[in-house]
Amino acid sequence: MLEKMTSTHASGTKNVDELIPHNVDDLFTVVGTQDDEIEKLNTAPYSYWKITFRNLFKNPLVIVCLFLLFLIVFFTIFGPMIHSFKVVPFDEADRFGEASQGYYVWPNTVNWFGVCGHNMGAAWEGLDMWSVVWEGARLSLLLGVVVALIDTFLGILIGSLWGYFKWLDPIMLEIRNFVNNVPSILLNILFMQLLVRYMDDYAFLIVTFLLTMFGWLGLASFIRNQIIIIRNREYNIASQTLGSSSKAMITHNLLPYLVSVIVTVASTSIPAAISSEVGLAFFGLSFKISKGDITLGQVLTQATQGATATASGASAPWMEYWYLLVAPLVVLVPLTVAFFYLGLALSDATDPKNHR
Amino acid sequence: MKNDEMKTPNKAKEMSHDIFDTGSYSNESVIAYLKEQHDKKYRKRKNAPAFVEPKGQIKDEDDILVKLRDVRIGFKRGNTERVVIEHLNLDIKRGEILGLVGESGSGKTTIGRAIIRVNPVSGGVITYNNVPISGKIPHHVERALKTKIQMIFQDPSASLNERANVDYIVSEGLRAFHLYDDEEDRLNKVTLMLEKVGLMPEHLKRYPHEFSGGQRQRIGIARCMIMGPEMVIADEPISALDVSIRAQVLNLIKQFQQENKMTVLFIAHDLSVVRYISDRIAVINSGKIVELADANRLFEAPLHPYTKALLSAVPIPDPRIESKKKIVVYSPDMHHYTEEDMPDFYEIEPNHFVRANKAELKKYKEDLKALNAYNENLKKKSKGGQKDESKKD
Amino acid sequence: MANEKEVVISVKNLNVKFLSHGKKVHVIRDVSLDVYKGETLAIVGESGSGKSVFTKTFTGMLDANGYIDSGQIMFGDLDVTKFKKSKDWYGIRGKRIATIFQDPMTSLNPLLSIGYQISEVLRLHHGLSKKEAKEEAIKLLERVRIPDARKRYDDYPFQYSGGMRQRVVIAIALACRPEVLICDEPTTALDVTVQTQILDLIKELQEEYGWTIIFITHDLGVVAKVADRIAVMYGGQFVEVGTSEDVFYRPAHPYTWALLSSLPQLGTKEEPLLYIKGNPPTFGDEIIGDAFAPRNEYAMRIDYIQEPPMFKISDTHYAKTWLLDDHAPQVEKPRVIRNLRERMKIAAEELQKELGDTYEK
Structure with a gap:
């Protein structure tokens, strides 16, 4: 409507006269500027987190990932309730006439993921795979979240101090070189040998310790690099001339700029920790089923090694009964992939470049 | 001048207000220190150059707020040092606005940043109110200095923390020195300051990127002025802004300067702007001050070819004049400096300094005579013609 | 407009909009302009006035969220608003129209x-x-x-x-x-002495090669040297268009007055330097009336109600302000504009002593 009225083709004064013929003089009175208007911002106030969440939930991939994660968490809590965590009696397993092959039972309508068999070790024999997998996923997930939280906390704390205080740099660089050049599995074995006698009572603490021992280093050195990049930007020099303390500089000037990368690294460090536990379990440095602790790492280890390990020359259990490998992977793969894509989406949504 | 007495933080805080009132590091101490350094440097060498006493431009010692003597600033990269400034002597008068004009790479920004201790100096002395502020100084002096000298930055989008709101940005200095009674007092101070720079209380919770360039620079001025500084280093505060709003920022700086009797070092690359705001103007080229004079005098009687080049480069908003204008191009090769006739900084007339060697000095003196005659002539003409314009000068 | 000159680019009723957070933002508002062969046209305006966006439409370089809503841009006999694929631009972008x-x-x-x-x-x-x-x-x-x-x-x-x-x-x-060279603030980041050298070079090359140049800047001061014609842009519209002499010697739009008044070269040390209060419109809401009104000392009531038409002052000179209407009162122009020539002369004398004399002739 307005455009029609104010077309640039309107010539001379005719238009106005027609529109408002009675008070032309009044119309042509100089009233000057609108001082209270010209400094006003007519855009909606900006809020970092509001826009972040809006961008996040606009992404269909996020919805899919969140749904997957919800499903996994739901089953880690309620999955084992459907089938209790128990040894399937031999005669029950033999219902299908398969147990004669060594207690292994292929997935069926009762034991959805099948049953563990004889050469996976005494403690495993006859366990229902469905409940084993969800029990394992529960502990793995819990471990992953705790380790990721500790890694992130330490990574931020140490990384920001490392990047901000120049004198810390040479010391920390040496530590990083040491850790990077010594195989971590060696350190893990050494510490495990020292701590193995406390495994009975403090298994979770010890495994968490092994995983976090140097797990923070990645994020810390990442944050250090980022801080060195932005440390000498003009606004930091401004804060310096205003006398801001180191604490204020780190918490207000540096870390807020790194929220995007921190959130991303943190969310990907959950699946990373879960995978690391798989590695530890493979070397027997993790929880023991004999104590009633099952992780996805253990399930995979038993499926690939069996009780006597492949050194005996016997083929690994999964090569004959492949459901042993598929069942834990059905949980592990969606779990890691969902966290990975969630991390990617978070890094996009939290990046202020995408907020304008 | 080194760790004479390290006070406990609390005591330092109480002390901070009078450290600079009782400065005793006068000119003699500076010269003595520089001579000592000079002797140390050439101790083992034969035919060492004689020590030359560095001289400033202001005679009355009491007028000088900031004194730079024989200052050398270099940037180390590995083992090599790129020297930007060498043998720099400059006085900044209490309560004046000193314009420092030069092109990018001339070292003008470096000088400003050396005074506020962002860039370290690698030689010479800078004093503030007769207290040394260059090199290693006690922590409490450094803290106290931050309440005295503040800075306005060139690029208002780079120098504001994009992740902090206006409230935090403007009160950052207040928080750092706890210069308020309680939260309410702090908020009052910030609101008052925002209104002073023409912004509104409703802007407190906004973020820098929501503002226009001019508004952002005013936020930068607010956070600097809320500290009530004695001295401000304005590092090209308007060159990133549209011409149409530059004057607003300029007028604000001038207004604060007059209200608070502030001293301002105004760094710029464009002479036409500096003239409005400055009492004196120093022209700098390749780390050397080539001409220094009262602002009006520099425009009346520019002597150094570089000053002339800068003046001729200012575009005149008149198509007919522009088509006739010749650009004066400056090249350092036009000075024929030799071993025997090296340049120095001479006072060619009272308060008008120019960098020249003896041969050039002679020529500049003649130029000055000719310029004086020209200006006389101009004045007469305008007196005869327009009464209005005769008020000028 | 004058017909004897050959038109290279002809823009008719161009509207450009941007999509920002699901909101349509009207950035170029119904703009028409002809660019003549071999001329230097300066487009002058503050940041955010739409001057860069305007010329970017000539080479199809709008940001991803911007689009031409309506209008026509004729380059020779090609209507570039009809271009769809990036291949369409190959013969033009960089080849016939280059940008600095x-x-x-x-x-x-x-x-x-x-x-x-x-x-x-x-x-x-x-x-x-x-x-x-x-x-x-x-x-x-x-x-x-x-x-x-x-x-x-x-x-x-x-x-x-x-x-x-x-x-x-x-x-x-x-x-x-190229036939057309677009210079988008080519000297803004440079030192003054380098700026004059680059301007000289552009001017010289144009005379040699017969380029058509569109020169974009926020500084009215720098275009006196290069521009044949000047188009002043504000709030996504041209508010004054005229030859260099029209705009510098006989400015008609209060925005042009304000731009000229804020040039430090034209002020004197005794009076405070002038500036334009406030900020350019941010296009958040649809603009009603004259976009410049809230910052305009000479704004009349009608400026807040209805957008002024383009008034013709001479064959070459147009301005979009109600002040040119018959009903408008005579206003006293800002002090810099009142004795513009006098101030230009003083500036010339001050900056280059020899010029003072040449001016007299």
């Missing part, structure tokens, strides 16, 4: 030598052999006054100063032999 940006590094590849980047253009556009291209490129570098062009041929952009880089970009534009 404020930051020369947007046009230069930091990883390739200067010489390679120029000779590549020559080989691609004009089919020269490697050797011919090198010789030609060195000639072009010499033409834009790069000292020791032969020696510096193999240098990389980081080894050049800002002013030198801008010269290289001009040399690349030269190599393209």
Whole structure:
């Protein structure tokens, strides 16, 4: 409507006269500027987190990932309730006439993921795979979240101090070189040998310790690099001339700029920790089923090694009964992939470049 | 001048207000220190150059707020040092606005940043109110200095923390020195300051990127002025802004300067702007001050070819004049400096300094005579013609 | 407008909108303009006035969220608003219309030598052999006054100063032999002395090659040297269009008055320097009336109600302000505008002593 009225083709004064013929003089009175208007911002106030969440939930991939994660968490809590965590009696397993092959039972309508068999070790024999997998996923997930939280906390704390205080740099660089050049599995074995006698009572603490021992280093050195990049930007020099303390500089000037990368690294460090536990379990440095602790790492280890390990020359259990490998992977793969894509989406949504 | 007495933080805080009132590091101490350094440097060498006493431009010692003597600033990269400034002597008068004009790479920004201790100096002395502020100084002096000298930055989008709101940005200095009674007092101070720079209380919770360039620079001025500084280093505060709003920022700086009797070092690359705001103007080229004079005098009687080049480069908003204008191009090769006739900084007339060697000095003196005659002539003409314009000068 | 001159680019009722957070933002508002062959047209306006967006439509370089809503842009007999695929632009962008940006590094590849980047253009556009291209490129570098062009041929952009880089970009534009050269604030990031040299060079090259130049700037001061015609832009519209002399000697729009008044060259030390209060419109809401009204000392009630039409002052001079209406009162112009010529003369005398005399003649 307005455009029609104010077309640039309107010539001379005719238009106005027609529109408002009675008070032309009044119309042509100089009233000057609108001082209270010209400094006003007519855009909606900006809020970092509001826009972040809006961008996040606009992404269909996020919805899919969140749904997957919800499903996994739901089953880690309620999955084992459907089938209790128990040894399937031999005669029950033999219902299908398969147990004669060594207690292994292929997935069926009762034991959805099948049953563990004889050469996976005494403690495993006859366990229902469905409940084993969800029990394992529960502990793995819990471990992953705790380790990721500790890694992130330490990574931020140490990384920001490392990047901000120049004198810390040479010391920390040496530590990083040491850790990077010594195989971590060696350190893990050494510490495990020292701590193995406390495994009975403090298994979770010890495994968490092994995983976090140097797990923070990645994020810390990442944050250090980022801080060195932005440390000498003009606004930091401004804060310096205003006398801001180191604490204020780190918490207000540096870390807020790194929220995007921190959130991303943190969310990907959950699946990373879960995978690391798989590695530890493979070397027997993790929880023991004999104590009633099952992780996805253990399930995979038993499926690939069996009780006597492949050194005996016997083929690994999964090569004959492949459901042993598929069942834990059905949980592990969606779990890691969902966290990975969630991390990617978070890094996009939290990046202020995408907020304008 | 080194760790004479390290006070406990609390005591330092109480002390901070009078450290600079009782400065005793006068000119003699500076010269003595520089001579000592000079002797140390050439101790083992034969035919060492004689020590030359560095001289400033202001005679009355009491007028000088900031004194730079024989200052050398270099940037180390590995083992090599790129020297930007060498043998720099400059006085900044209490309560004046000193314009420092030069092109990018001339070292003008470096000088400003050396005074506020962002860039370290690698030689010479800078004093503030007769207290040394260059090199290693006690922590409490450094803290106290931050309440005295503040800075306005060139690029208002780079120098504001994009992740902090206006409230935090403007009160950052207040928080750092706890210069308020309680939260309410702090908020009052910030609101008052925002209104002073023409912004509104409703802007407190906004973020820098929501503002226009001019508004952002005013936020930068607010956070600097809320500290009530004695001295401000304005590092090209308007060159990133549209011409149409530059004057607003300029007028604000001038207004604060007059209200608070502030001293301002105004760094710029464009002479036409500096003239409005400055009492004196120093022209700098390749780390050397080539001409220094009262602002009006520099425009009346520019002597150094570089000053002339800068003046001729200012575009005149008149198509007919522009088509006739010749650009004066400056090249350092036009000075024929030799071993025997090296340049120095001479006072060619009272308060008008120019960098020249003896041969050039002679020529500049003649130029000055000719310029004086020209200006006389101009004045007469305008007196005869327009009464209005005769008020000028 | 005058018909005797050949029109190169003709823009009719152009509307450009941007999509921002699901909201349509009207950035170029019903703009019409002709660009004549061989002229230098300066588009002057504050940041955010839409001056860059306007010229970006000529080469299809709008940001991804911007689009031409309606209107026509005729380049010769091609309507470029009809272009859909990026292939359509191949014959035009860089070839017939070249652009020089404020930051020369947007046009230069930091990883390739200067010489390679120029000779590549020559080989691609004009089919020269490697050797011919090198010789030609060195000639072009010499033409834009790069000292020791032969020696510096193999240098990389980081080894050049800002002013030198801008010269290289001009040399690349030269190599393209375009019909139209768009200079988007080419000197804003440069020192004043370098700025005048670059302006001189552009002017000189235009006389030699007969380019049509569109020169975009926020500084009315710098265009006196280069511009034949000036179009002042505000809030996505042209508010005053005229020859250089029209705009500098007989400015008619209060916004042009304000722009001229804020030039430090035209002020005197005794009076405070003037500026334009407030900020350019942010296009958040649809603008009602005259976009400049809230910042305009001379705004009349009608400016807040209805947008003024383009009034014709002379064959070459147009201004979009109600002040030119018969009903408008006589206003006293700002002090700088009242004795404009006098101030220009003083500025000239002050900046270059010899000029004072030439002015008299």
